[in-house]
Amino acid sequence: MGFIDARELPDGHTVETDVCIVGAGAAGLALASALSSGTGGARVLLVESGGFEHDDHTQYLHQGQVVGREYPLGISRLRYFGGTTNHWGGNVRPLDAIDMEPRPWVPHSGWPITRAELDPYYERALAFLGLPDDAFELEAWTDGKACRPWELEAELAETEIFPAVAPELRQLGAVRRASIEESANVDVLLHANVLEFETDDPPRAVRAVRVATLQDERFRVQARLFVLATGGIENARLLLLSSSVASAGLGNDHDLVGRYFADHLVIPPVGDLWLSDPELPLDLYLERARANATGRAMGRAIFRLPDGVQREQRLQNCGVQLGPTMPLDVAIRRGKAFRSLDYAWRAVQEGDLPDDFHYHVANVIADVDELVAGGYRLASYRAAYPTWHVDLIAVAEPAPNPESRVRLGDERDPLGQRRIVLDWRLSPSDQDSVRRSTDLLAAAFALAGIGRVRVQMPEGGLDWFRPSPHMHHLGTTRMADDPKSGVVDRNCRVHGIENLWIAGSSVFPTYGHVNPTFTILALAFRLGDHLRGVLA
Amino acid sequence: MTTPFAVRRRDVLRLLAALGGAGFGAGAGVGAGAQAEAASRETLVAARVRLRLVSPESASLLGAAYLRDRPDEDSPAHLAVALGLDAGATDIAAIAARHRDDLRSGRVHRLDGFGFSRTELRLCALLYLTDRA
Numbered sequence: 001m002g003f004i005d006a007r008e009l010p011d012g013h014t015v016e017t018d019v020c021i022v023g024a025g026a027a028g029l030a031l032a033s034a035l036s037s038g039t040g041g042a043r044v045l046l047v048e049s050g051g052f053e054h055d056d057h058t059q060y061l062h063q064g065q066v067v068g069r070e071y072p073l074g075i076s077r078l079r080y081f082g083g084t085t086n087h088w089g090g091n092v093r094p095l096d097a098i099d100m101e102p103r104p105w106v107p108h109s110g111w112p113i114t115r116a117e118l119d120p121y122y123e124r125a126l127a128f129l130g131l132p133d134d135a136f137e138l139e140a141w142t143d144g145k146a147c148r149p150w151e152l153e154a155e156l157a158e159t160e161i162f163p164a165v166a167p168e169l170r171q172l173g174a175v176r177r178a179s180i181e182e183s184a185n186v187d188v189l190l191h192a193n194v195l196e197f198e199t200d201d202p203p204r205a206v207r208a209v210r211v212a213t214l215q216d217e218r219f220r221v222q223a224r225l226f227v228l229a230t231g232g233i234e235n236a237r238l239l240l241l242s243s244s245v246a247s248a249g250l251g252n253d254h255d256l257v258g259r260y261f262a263d264h265l266v267i268p269p270v271g272d273l274w275l276s277d278p279e280l281p282l283d284l285y286l287e288r289a290r291a292n293a294t295g296r297a298m299g300r301a302i303f304r305l306p307d308g309v310q311r312e313q314r315l316q317n318c319g320v321q322l323g324p325t326m327p328l329d330v331a332i333r334r335g336k337a338f339r340s341l342d343y344a345w346r347a348v349q350e351g352d353l354p355d356d357f358h359y360h361v362a363n364v365i366a367d368v369d370e371l372v373a374g375g376y377r378l379a380s381y382r383a384a385y386p387t388w389h390v391d392l393i394a395v396a397e398p399a400p401n402p403e404s405r406v407r408l409g410d411e412r413d414p415l416g417q418r419r420i421v422l423d424w425r426l427s428p429s430d431q432d433s434v435r436r437s438t439d440l441l442a443a444a445f446a447l448a449g450i451g452r453v454r455v456q457m458p459e460g461g462l463d464w465f466r467p468s469p470h471m472h473h474l475g476t477t478r479m480a481d482d483p484k485s486g487v488v489d490r491n492c493r494v495h496g497i498e499n500l501w502i503a504g505s506s507v508f509p510t511y512g513h514v515n516p517t518f519t520i521l522a523l524a525f526r527l528g529d530h531l532r533g534v535l536a
Numbered sequence: 537m538t539t540p541f542a543v544r545r546r547d548v549l550r551l552l553a554a555l556g557g558a559g560f561g562a563g564a565g566v567g568a569g570a571q572a573e574a575a576s577r578e579t580l581v582a583a584r585v586r587l588r589l590v591s592p593e594s595a596s597l598l599g600a601a602y603l604r605d606r607p608d609e610d611s612p613a614h615l616a617v618a619l620g621l622d623a624g625a626t627d628i629a630a631i632a633a634r635h636r637d638d639l640r641s642g643r644v645h646r647l648d649g650f651g652f653s654r655t656e657l658r659l660c661a662l663l664y665l666t667d668r669a
């Protein structure tokens with residue numbers, strides 16, 4: 001079993017399988033892994049648009065039109081095996097429990113499932129990414145000395161760890177390739193662009209997907225079960241394009257497909273923190289590496305307001321991280337020599353020699369002049385400016401907004417498919433919530449004697465509010481028990497269609513402040529369990 | 537509230553240093569000489585605060601900026617009431633508690649983007665007015 005090049009299939013051919021997963025990015029790969037055993041021999045076929053490498057012609061299929069708020073459609077998703085994990089940052093954290101609860105002050109909020117239901121699947125996601133079991137435990141990242149959390153009053157502000165997958169484990173396509181090759185029941189069809197879901201009439205079940213290569217060979221894939229896992233924008237697009245029978249698009253009886261498009265809001269900086277003590281330890285809040293069984297993990301701590309404060313103040317969730325303390329500091333920290341030294345030193349402290357010790361020694365030796373010169377410059381900079389400040393960068397949760405949406409435009413891609421139009425919008429509460437959260441965090445810092453924050457967000461309406469998108473595509477096929485409120489049900493099945501499920505962040509009805517992929521993976525593992533039940 | 541006055545970062549940092557980082561620490565020691573000098577509660581408190589300040593001028597500057605935003609508070613008597621001095625709160629610990637309470641409940645005034653508790657700015661204002669007197 002393994003990889004099949006769709007360009008070698010005969011035109012008009014029909015491929016048969018049991019489970020057809022459309023898209024081999026984070027969601028599709030995790031689901032395939034979940035279904036690679038315990039399915040009673042059911043065959044799984046991943047149908048992927050790209051090949052193993054980036055290719056401009058395939059990527060071009062992703063283009064669309066942006067109206068309203070600017071959005072980087074091009075670089076925010078990648079169309080080849082491994083999907084957007086081919087250049088993601090690897091930062092992971094579970095949603096907070098409050099993110100999944102209905103919050104009366106956040107219209108349209110709440111998931112039909114709880115955080116506790118996701119917990120066991122988050123554990124599987126950790127293992128899938130090669131992260132240690134204690135990746136989210138603060139103590140595991142501290143040394144009680146320079147690397148320790150600030151002493152904030154627990155009911156006012158929290159420090160939490162934001163780990164990142166080790167760089168060598170981030171490209172999930174490359175990482176999973178061997179296990180797919182060895183798998184007894186999982187195949188991948190590469191260079192295969194799904195064009196549409198074919199359904200019965202009336203549309204109660206999917207019969208097949210219509211597929212085309214860029215060379216315009218056309219064929220079909222028939223399966224018992226179908227899963228759409230093409231990313232937060234393309235998931236909506238493919239449902240809308242599947243309009244041969246359901247004229248408004250599949251699962252779109254209530255005009256919800258494509259609506260509620262959201263992204264996390266990055267606001268750099270919301271303020272700068274003037275430290276009362278220049279010796280205050282910052283290490284935990286800056287990027288750092290830690291040895292672990294499968295290689296290494298990266299991590300940094302961020303700040304957040306506790307659930308109680310969010311409830312009382314009627315806030316949306318928001319995470320705040322320390323920005324670069326000074327350009328020099330960052331330049332040195334980002335340098336290969338510093339990172340290798342830091343990594344090897346920590347491993348030695350933990351009583352280990354890293355496997356690739358020689359590689360790290362070589363890095364240090366090769367760049368020793370940079371390390372020494374940088375260290376000297378840094379030391380003299382600090383001596384000259386003993387009291388310095390740090391930027392506060394916020395990543396904020398937007399409120400679900402039905403007017404923020406993906407729809408089909410009139411332009412067509414080379415396969416004749418209508419391209420999308422993205423109309424990304426914010427809500428007035430988005431900026432108000434970030435502003436008030438910053439004020440509360442500033443008060444927590446002042447009370448703890450950490451320092452004072454100079455807030456850099458003027459008061460006022462949305463017109464000045466220019467957050468950058470985080471490039472997370474959320475909400476376009478949201479989950480709800482009631483078909484009038486959501487596209488998929490609590491098991492991620494498209495309402496009204498008996499054999500079509502969706503994997504990915506398009507199912508998030510509310511978004512939290514954390515990056516989505518960890519939850520995408522947890523949901524994929526949960527879906528895997530569910531589909532195993534359906535197959536049985 | 538904002539002010540056209542640009543707070544110098546140095547002043548904020550000096551005030552911070554003066555307030556012991558954590559704002560007003562409890563149990564401020566006050567010399568007997570200062571007490572003897574004090575003619576009224578306001579001046580007593582101002583004198584106590586001054587003793588703790590690394591840079592009373594910085595605090596005074598912030599006080600002046602606050603009063604520009606809040607001219608309605610431009611009198612020692614008014615500030616004394618606002619700080620609870622009329623109720624006998626002359627020890628710094630009581631005022632420190634008030635300052636912390638302000639920060640907790642968002643009674644914050646902004647000077648050039650920096651958020652200060654109303655209590656600390658009123659103290660600064662008192663300092664400014666007593667300096668001027």
Ligand SMILES: Cc1cc2nc3c(=O)[nH]c(=O)nc-3n(C[C@H](O)[C@H](O)[C@H](O)COP(=O)(O)OP(=O)(O)OC[C@H]3O[C@@H](n4cnc5c(N)ncnc54)[C@H](O)[C@@H]3O)c2cc1C
Pocket residue numbers: 022023024025026027028047048049050075076077078079080081082083084085087088089090091092192193194195229230231232234238470471472473503504505515516517518520
């Ligand atoms: C620069 C950047 C940094 C990021 N950093 C982080 C981070 O640090 N942490 C985090 O959690 N998230 C991060 N993300 C987001 C993360 O990459 C996505 O959440 C994640 O990749 C989504 O997984 P997915 O499987 O739903 O979609 P994708 O990974 O985009 O995969 C979709 C797959 O579907 C295929 N496909 C699309 N259309 C079709 C079609 N019609 N037929 C067949 N196949 C199709 C694509 O080729 C692709 O392989 C980042 C994103 C960007 C752009």
